[in-house]
Amino acid sequence: MTVKTMQTAEVQDLLEKVAGFNKEGGNERVKTIVHRLMHDVFQIIEDLDVTPDEFWQAVYYVNELGQNGEAALLAPGLGMDKYLDIRLDAEDEQAGLSGGTPRTIEGPLYVAGAPQSEAFARMDDGSDETAEIMILTGQVTDENGQPLANAVVDVWHADRKGAYSYFDQSQSEYNLRRRIVTDENGRYTARSIIPSGYGCPPEGSTQQLLNLLGRHGNRPAHIHFFISKPGFKHLTTQINLAGDAYTYDDFAFATRDELVVDANRIEDHAEAEAYGLNKPFT
Ligand code: MBD
Ligand code: FE
Structure with a gap:
């Protein structure tokens, strides 16, 4: 009635x-x-x-x-962050600002003020000695592919348990969070550890509602980025490591095809050295 x-x-x-x-x-x-x-x-x-x-x-x-x-x-x-991204994409399209690496959501686990260094950073504190070493390297360019020096690449990701420093009090301050300033060729390199995917706290309120929807609360392994340089549009994005069970089943709907990347295993030690494998902590 x-x-x-x-x-x-x-x-x-x-x-x-x-x-x-x-x-x-x-x-x-x-x-x-x-x-x-x-x-x-x-x-x-x-x-x-x-x-x-x-x-x-x-x-x-x-x-x-x-x-x-x-x-x-x-x-x-609940798709709110993704929805806001869809609107920003549409705004960019209307303003003729499309192209380049696509944005995706920031998520709730960013912490400002991470240590900053030039061109290279070691992101992990060395406490997880059996974690797989990850070398992360890239180049920041403008919309025409011209390298951008002195751009700030603010990177953050989870540890092998899928937990983020600060929110996980057992990790050291700013573990797996760094700001790297690009070199004269727009390049940056980080040494870190391969992250695991995130899962919502199983007893938390979010998971409680997801259960009522018949949904899981997992994200695939991913790495977050803010890319910024004065005079340029700020980019908020992530990359997903290919091959994760949740790559195309992300509870936060943040995966985009262009952002799924393969991790290549480096067997050759000299090659790893060239990427800064044995550089000191920064
Ligand atoms: C995360 O790590 C994340 O990136 C998002 C979007 C939501 C929850 C946890
Ligand atoms: Fe995340």
Whole structure:
């Protein structure tokens, strides 16, 4: 039995008062958004016959989500981050700014202020002695393929357990987080360790909702990048290591074909040395 109340004067009047339309002051943008938001919430309750019990369950869920610090983890799980990227891609296309390495989502695990060095960085603290060594190297160019010197490549990734320093207090400060300034040829190299994919905390609020959706909370092994240089568009992206079971089944919907890369095993020690295998910590 559906009761229709949305179009009544009483509900419309309530919405206007909720959003402060009858009051001076406040912020017009916030008023507009809150009015629309509560309109749509009321409409969902009406259309789907949401019961008071269901409604209060949702309220307590949001409370716990915040207590666990997982609001910014649920957002990508619900496709919000990807959706915002789709909009940015469309904006770029309209402005004629498409091309180059595609963007993908930042995720909730960036930490600003990582150690910065020129051309090369060792990213791992050496504590995981049996991890597989990863040499990560690339070149930053402009849209015409011209190398960009002095661009900042801000890189961060998980450890072999899929955990990120800072959020995982057992890791050293800024472990697996570095800023590398490109050399005169736009190149940068890092020595690090091969990361594992991330999984949402199994007992957390995000996974709890994903379970109700019949979904997992896993991401494939990936490496995050911010690329920046004054006068150029900031790039937020990631690469995915090919061959991961979740490469095309990412709970955060961030995989893009152009960003899936093969890791090549370097058997020749001299070649590894040339990439800085035995350079000191920076
Ligand atoms: C991550 O490591 C991540 O990159 C995203 C987008 C969401 C959760 C964890
Ligand atoms: Fe990540």
